[in-house]
Amino acid sequence: xxxxxxxxxxxxxxxxxxxxxxxxxxxxxxxxxxxxxxxxxxxxxxxxxxxxxxxxxxxxxxxxxxxxxxxxxxxxxxxxxxxxxxxxxxxxxxxxxxxxxxx
Amino acid sequence: xxxxxxxxxxxxxxxxxxxxxxxxxxxxxxxxxxxxxxxxxxxxxxxxxxxxxxxxxxxxxxxxxxxxxxxxxxxxxxxxxxxxxxxxxxxxxxxxxxxxxxxxxxxxxxxxxxxxxxxxxxxxxxxxxxxxxxxxxxxxxxxxxxxxxxxxxxxxxxxxxxxxxxxxxxxxxxxxxxxxxxxxxxxxxxxxxxxxxxxxxxxxxxxxxxxxxxxxxxxxxxxxxxxxxxxxxxxxxxxxxxxxxxxxxxxxxxxxxxxxxxxxxxxxxxxxxxxxxxxxxxxxxxxxxxxxxxxxxxxxxxxxxxxxxxxxxxxxxxxxxxxxxxxxxxxxxxxxxxxxxxxxxxxxxxxxxxxxxxxxxxxxxxxxxxxxxxxxxxxxxxxxxxxxxxxxxxxxxxxxxxxxxxxxxxxxxxxxxxxxxxxxxxxxxxxxxxxxxxxxxxxxxxxxxxxxxxxxxxxxxxxxxxxxxxxxxxxxxxxxxxxxxxxxxxxxxxxxxxxxxxxxxxxxxxxxxxxxxxxxxxxxxxxxxxxxxxxxxxxxxxxxxxxxxxxxxxxxxxx
Numbered sequence: 162x163x164x165x166x167x168x169x170x171x172x173x174x175x176x177x178x179x180x181x182x183x184x185x186x187x188x189x190x191x192x193x194x195x196x197x198x199x200x201x202x203x204x205x206x207x208x209x210x211x212x213x214x215x216x217x218x219x220x221x222x223x224x225x226x227x228x229x230x231x232x233x234x235x236x237x238x239x240x241x242x243x244x245x246x247x248x249x250x251x252x253x254x255x256x257x258x259x260x261x262x263x264x
Numbered sequence: 265x266x267x268x269x270x271x272x273x274x275x276x277x278x279x280x281x282x283x284x285x286x287x288x289x290x291x292x293x294x295x296x297x298x299x300x301x302x303x304x305x306x307x308x309x310x311x312x313x314x315x316x317x318x319x320x321x322x323x324x325x326x327x328x329x330x331x332x333x334x335x336x337x338x339x340x341x342x343x344x345x346x347x348x349x350x351x352x353x354x355x356x357x358x359x360x361x362x363x364x365x366x367x368x369x370x371x372x373x374x375x376x377x378x379x380x381x382x383x384x385x386x387x388x389x390x391x392x393x394x395x396x397x398x399x400x401x402x403x404x405x406x407x408x409x410x411x412x413x414x415x416x417x418x419x420x421x422x423x424x425x426x427x428x429x430x431x432x433x434x435x436x437x438x439x440x441x442x443x444x445x446x447x448x449x450x451x452x453x454x455x456x457x458x459x460x461x462x463x464x465x466x467x468x469x470x471x472x473x474x475x476x477x478x479x480x481x482x483x484x485x486x487x488x489x490x491x492x493x494x495x496x497x498x499x500x501x502x503x504x505x506x507x508x509x510x511x512x513x514x515x516x517x518x519x520x521x522x523x524x525x526x527x528x529x530x531x532x533x534x535x536x537x538x539x540x541x542x543x544x545x546x547x548x549x550x551x552x553x554x555x556x557x558x559x560x561x562x563x564x565x566x567x568x569x570x571x572x573x574x575x576x577x578x579x580x581x582x583x584x585x586x587x588x589x590x591x592x593x594x595x596x597x598x599x600x601x602x603x604x605x606x607x608x609x610x611x612x613x614x615x616x617x618x619x620x621x622x623x624x625x626x627x628x629x630x631x632x633x634x635x636x637x638x639x640x641x642x643x644x645x646x647x648x649x650x651x652x653x654x655x656x657x658x659x660x661x662x663x664x665x666x667x668x669x670x671x672x673x674x675x676x677x678x679x680x681x682x683x684x685x686x687x688x689x690x691x692x693x694x695x696x697x698x699x700x701x702x703x704x705x706x707x708x709x710x711x712x713x714x715x716x717x718x719x720x721x722x723x724x725x726x727x728x729x730x731x732x733x734x735x736x737x738x739x740x741x742x743x744x745x746x747x748x749x750x751x752x753x754x755x756x757x758x759x760x761x762x763x764x765x766x767x768x769x770x771x772x773x774x775x776x777x778x779x780x781x782x783x784x785x786x787x788x789x790x791x792x793x794x795x796x797x798x799x800x801x802x803x804x805x806x807x808x809x810x811x812x813x814x815x816x817x818x819x820x821x822x823x
Contacts, residue, residue, distance in 0.1 A: 167805070167806050167809055170809050170815065171805065171809065176812070179812060179813075183812065186387075187387040188387070188388075190383065190387050191388060194380055194383045194384055194387075195384070197380075198376070198534065198538070199534065201376070202530050202531055202534050205373065205522050205525060205530060206525055206526070206527035206530050206531070207527065209521060209522040209523075209524070209525075212369075212521060212522055213521025213522060220503060221503060221506040221517070221520060222502065222520070223369070223520045225369055225372075225521060225522060226369070226372075226506075226520070229372045229373070229375075229376060232376050232380070233375070233379055233572040233576060234572070236380055236382060236383050236568055236572060237565075237568050237569050239383045240383050240386050240564055240565045240568045240569075243383075243386055243387055244562060244565045248558050248561060248562070252558055255812075255813055255814070258813055259813055259815055262815065
């Protein structure tokens, strides 16, 4: 990358917008995942009986089972959200930045 | 799968949970089984087919880029399957279903730990890695730093991770094949070594990826079939499955809730799993096999889906084994372990999924699942060998020794020689470690990846202030502390070296070693007042623009 292209990209307001949007979405979703997972770990460590309680009176299935499955699903859903946003909106913005830089 | 007086020590699983993932889960003396012809025939078909693919791939593998990254021509979906394949090792399949079989809910907890690293890799690492690197993660770590020291560090830590993982896989393979196929340990290890070298040497990344994809599809199909059959016996009612399992299991309702765990150890394990995944060189390498950031993102999306689905299946398989295999006639044996009589599943709990295959699908399906388990090991070791070979040829030879002036043909030659050498080393270590307790090795590999590779990779992409001095010192501090703390901890100091008490109280050192790595990297970077440090910081802006936009990134090669 030469100095000229670098300057053009950096001064392009669309680049600032891309950086802001991509970075904040990435961090927000990471924090959501970390909170879900470490929240789960803390419940395991300090209050395991919460997860061991029956889902409904008389049931064998415990609260922990659907919670565990939901965490697995949440990982998949979060990646899906990010990919949709990044491969659509962000990549469009990115294409414009690259084109404008090469003019 | 008839008589087996040997034992797969369950203790390995309970003592060091990370191992549930590893082939290290298969421990202790294993007695050779009667020859299993169904499995052998199906395995031979698999080998013949993958050798055909290797031949096809060999004719398409000419340049260094072909060899290391399949020319960047793998699609996001294919790469997602290959990544999932790298993750769904034989031990992950057998080990996690065994853990569910033994402890119920706790098995699910580990699956979750292995999965949740993936979204974070996607949000923070994947596309930046793809935009900045070419063949190895060291390309990214050394992007604006001095090549020689940073690549030397990265290659050292890559080779450490690869060696630990390879030993665990080779020993696990030898024992598993003894059990599944009725072959001798040494012939099994030699065969795995030779096949691994063939795939990598002739077919490079293209063959390695396709072997991984085929195996992932076979494993997902086999596991889906088993889970379906398990659920069909209870009229597709999970509640009914849990009721029957609780009635059959010696621990009764305890299998439905989490067991006791030390908070520090749990969080530390979680960190090792999450950040270790983002620092495993053979996984990071897969991001260079796709054409651009867009495909890199898609690969993580598909991989997360497949891995999550697979873990839900292993959970059902574990409960299915409790319901359909535990205490059934012809499935149990009594063995003597440490002077005590133990009533257990034939071959130990790690065989739970295998016995279940027999129970739900008969001899043919048992043969199929056995062959898939073997194929899984082959595919994983091939990826490891390729990753080790690229660290030597691309990082050490081309960048450190030849200072970037190596020609491509020589670089490929070096990586091929390294592959052969790695194959020989893997076979020798596999034979040497046969009787050793290697259970801690995959845990060690994850800890090193999380404490040495991940902090440097992460800071190189996110922190302008990182300098060569900080990266190299911090990286080695992470590497050394991860190794030292595991050796001084309960897993090695007490269980293997037989000292009465551990010098370091936790089984999982990641929370300490990762912190140490970050702090020392920061400290030795901010106190670095050299002129080269100033230049390195000045190069960050250009790196940042490239990591964000992909301008200047290596694209797919045109064929």
